[in-house]
Amino acid sequence: MDREMIEKLVLEHLKNVIDRDDIDLEMELLGEDGISSIEAMDLLSGLEKEFNIRISPRNLRRVVTVEDLCDLILEMS
């Protein structure tokens, strides 16, 4: 799967969790403008199914922005 497709799908999943339209790749995933740590686990569950990969919560340590998450998925898929 190419990078562009991964970004599109990650943003779609994130929109379902965050329920907002103004999200982009530079957005910080967690925190005030992002999602809670519990929602992050739920997001991972959806992404694992979508991309057929296993993302350990430990991998999330590298993730600050949505773009970092896309990098991680690209690396794993």
Place this chain on the structure above:
Amino acid sequence: MLTYSECAGLNVHELFIKIRKAYGDRPAFIWRSGDQIIRVSYEEFVGDVFEAAYHLDKKDFSGKRVIISGRNRYEEILYMYAAAVIGAVAVMTNFDMQLKAFQEELHRLEPVAIICDDEDRELLLDFEQMPDIQHISLMNQVWTAIPDDLSVINDRGFLDKTIDLEAPALMLMSSGSSGHSKWVVLPQRVFRPRDKTPSGCEQIILPLYHVAAICFINDNLCHGGCTYLSDIQSGIRDMGYFHPQIVIGVPSYLRLMMKKASAGILDLSCFEMVGSVGAPQDPEAARFFEHRGISSPSFYGMTETMGFVTYEDTEFAKPGSVGKIGDWNEVRISDYGEILIRGDHIMSGYYGDEVENALTEDGWLKTGDLGYIDEDGYLFLTGRIGNVIILSNGENINPEIIEHEISKCKAVEEIVISGENDFLVAHIICRQPGDSEIKAEVKKYIARYNKEAALPWRIQKIYFQEIPFERNELGKIKRNQF
């Protein structure tokens, strides 16, 4: 249902003999493995525990510490009890969510074995150099052979010793009443069930290093219930397979369930109870579930009390209270307002900690929580003695650890960490307030810290302040101003 009084004076081995006899073919655990649903009866589960105990005993692990780490798997529960059966100490942990310094903590414990998931294999390289470790094993590969003569794995066959009720059986990490992380040592007696624990078809989503997960699994086993094994990541999806009656989660997870149910993704019709642990219940979520006929109590307790101390009387709940004091423990308020607890579920102490004693001479646990008890036996919390921040995801954060770390940045004059719902914020006074370059330096430093920190410990927002922090008469910053 095995009651609190029926289980008096039993060690874990004796308790399991009783459990097997009481519930035999009933399902004890159910979980998903890929597209398959796996079911294990009480008979099979106790058999598995005794078989694992037999092997642990052969390795001479009795009285020693065994680290168990995984992601809510059946085998973790199995080995936790197996260790307790032979008088070893199960240290329940997880490599995912802890600080980097956590590995040093594990070294301090001088474990004889580590049992963990395959995916944590790389982390074990560090431990393999430790001279005291006799055996490092991975789940599913732990035992290559079962004993030739299975008859040795019977009710008493392989154990020719009686394990004392005060012998350590379990260790869990806690932020402690003073806010410094410690290993809580829980003896054999803490597995005695509480009659008020909700039991039935219960889905576990909390991690197994969380005391509430162990407390609810243990009491559900003693009451003959069926436990569905799941985790936070797959919890909502698994609810669609299992249709549980009971789920216990941290408040932010209950909010997620509320959101999913509102969006039509989660069907709540099977639920009888959605309970909250780890932090005060979210009133909006509680109302949401109760409006749908689902009870939504919150439970007050600590790692040091092996779970909850109070329960919610659904007929007579009191707003603002954390519930009615359970008859399995005594609770009183000290002269200076601190909540003190005594009973069979109280820890025996902190590992290696001789300086700070959280227990009084006559066995009362000093909780660090301030509160009062009303005339009907309901407990109310009014604050904490220490500075621990309790986030809505149940994480207990000691702000001083983070403040110390960020203070190493030369641009930071003063810093205070506080909590906002589910995340941490930093209030900072720079050495040159108003200088944008200095602020940028601080932001960069915090971004670097965040990259290394586990998720709940990350700083998600920074407030730069130019006026001094308010201080008390001793010159200490008043934390309640944030």
